Every structure is written in structure tokens, then in C-alpha cells.
Amino acid sequence: MSLSINKADLVGLVISVLLLGDVSLVLLTLLQLYSSSVLDFFLVLFILPLGILLPFPAGINALFSHGPRRSAGFMRGYALWNITSVINVVVAFVCGFVHFKTQSSSNKKHWNIQSxxxxxxxxxxxxxxxxxxxxxxxxxRLINYHVANLEVQDRTLYSNDPDAFWRS
Incomplete structure (x- = not known):
């Protein structure tokens, strides 16, 4: 039994692995913020309401929709939620930095080996x-390429022969 995967399926596989990594990092970041301050947790979660959580369901919906036109539309929605959630990630950076600075300034220690x-x-x-x-x-970046490939609907894009693209 041989396992053969074409390049179009490989793009879908890479996007699904990135989705799993994304949701894992989101949950770990929210847990880290919750452990430092509940206010930081709610700030990140509700600056753009649930904007950090919604890219995962939007991405799953886009990956498992049928038809290239429908999938391209859902992928655009996923791309929009993904970019929008960057604002929440920046808020997480700011909250983490403020918490780190206030914690380090309140815990001033003398210079010794343990510090x-x-x-x-x-x-x-x-x-x-x-x-x-x-x-x-x-x-x-990957979503942009995937949406472009879905809209063109030209399977020669996944060909190993670069001349096949120009012949069709």
C-alpha cells in the first residue's frame, strides 16, 4: 500500500496543522494571561470580542467546505479573522509587558548569584x-496562496513541469 499525496492536499494538511498549532498557542497564551491577571485575560479576549478564538472555527469551516468557489469564500473569511486576531495578540504582548515590568519593579532584589x-x-x-x-x-501568507489557487482552478499549478502552466 503506497501513500500518495498531491500538492493541493499537502496545502490543506499544512493549513490544518497550523490551525492546531494556532488554537494550542491561543489557549496557552490565554492560560498564561489568566494566571498573571484576570483583567489581562479579559482584555485580550474582549478587545475585539472573541477575535482571538474565532479564527479556528472559521479555518475548520473553510477547510472542510466543498467546492472551490465556496471554499475560497470561506477561506477569505478565515483570512479576515486571522488578521483581525493579530490585534488581540498585540494586546497580549502589551499586557504581558506591563505585568512583567510591574512585577520586576516590585520585586527589586540585590545583585547576587541567585538573581x-x-x-x-x-x-x-x-x-x-x-x-x-x-x-x-x-x-x-499561506492562506493568500491557497485562495489564489482555489480561484484560478488550474491544476497545472501543482504540476512539477513549469511549462505545463503556460501550455494550458
């Missing part, structure tokens, strides 16, 4: 929001 221990609680606040931002930027 060089860096933990995720102190200096790694930026990792989850930056990973989420990178994921969203990569998704936006």
Missing part, C-alpha cells in the same frame, strides 16, 4: 505571544 536564574515566570512571558504572532503571519 541570574531566569525562569519562564520572570523573563519568558513573551514566548507564547511571539509564537502565536509568527504562526498567524505564516498562516496569512
Amino acid at each position: 541570574w536564574n531566569f525562569t519562564l515566570d520572570e523573563s519568558g512571558w513573551w514566548m507564547l505571544p511571539s509564537g502565536l504572532l509568527l504562526c498567524k503571519i505564516f498562516q496569512a
Whole structure:
């Protein structure tokens, strides 16, 4: 039994993996914000109401819709929610930075050997929001290419022969 996957299916697979990574990073970021401050959690969640959570259902809807025209329309909606949620990610950065600065200024320590221990609680606040931002930027670029391929409806785009595109 051989497993063969064409390039159009590979794009769908990559988008679904990015969707899973996106929803995982969103939930971890919200959990991190909730552990630092409930106000930060609600700010990120409701600056654009549920804008950080809605790209996942929109992406699933776009991936599993039938027909290239219908799928392209749903993909545009997914792209819109994905880019809109970047505002919520920026709010998460701001909230994390403010919380880090207020926590570090209230916990001034003397310079000693123990102060060089860096933990995720102190200096790694930026990792989850930056990973989420990178994921969203990569998704936006991939969605643009996928929508363009859905609208053209030319299967020679996925051909290994570049001359096949110009012959049709």
C-alpha cells in the first residue's frame, strides 16, 4: 500500500496543522494571561470580542467546505479573522509587558548569584505571544496562496513541469 499525496492536499494538511498549532498557542497564551491577571485575560479576549478564538472555527469551516468557489469564500473569511486576531495578540504582548515590568519593579532584589536564574515566570512571558504572532503571519501568507489557487482552478499549478502552466 503506497501513500500518495498531491500538492493541493499537502496545502490543506499544512493549513490544518497550523490551525492546531494556532488554537494550542491561543489557549496557552490565554492560560498564561489568566494566571498573571484576570483583567489581562479579559482584555485580550474582549478587545475585539472573541477575535482571538474565532479564527479556528472559521479555518475548520473553510477547510472542510466543498467546492472551490465556496471554499475560497470561506477561506477569505478565515483570512479576515486571522488578521483581525493579530490585534488581540498585540494586546497580549502589551499586557504581558506591563505585568512583567510591574512585577520586576516590585520585586527589586540585590545583585547576587541567585538573581541570574531566569525562569519562564520572570523573563519568558513573551514566548507564547511571539509564537502565536509568527504562526498567524505564516498562516496569512499561506492562506493568500491557497485562495489564489482555489480561484484560478488550474491544476497545472501543482504540476512539477513549469511549462505545463503556460501550455494550458
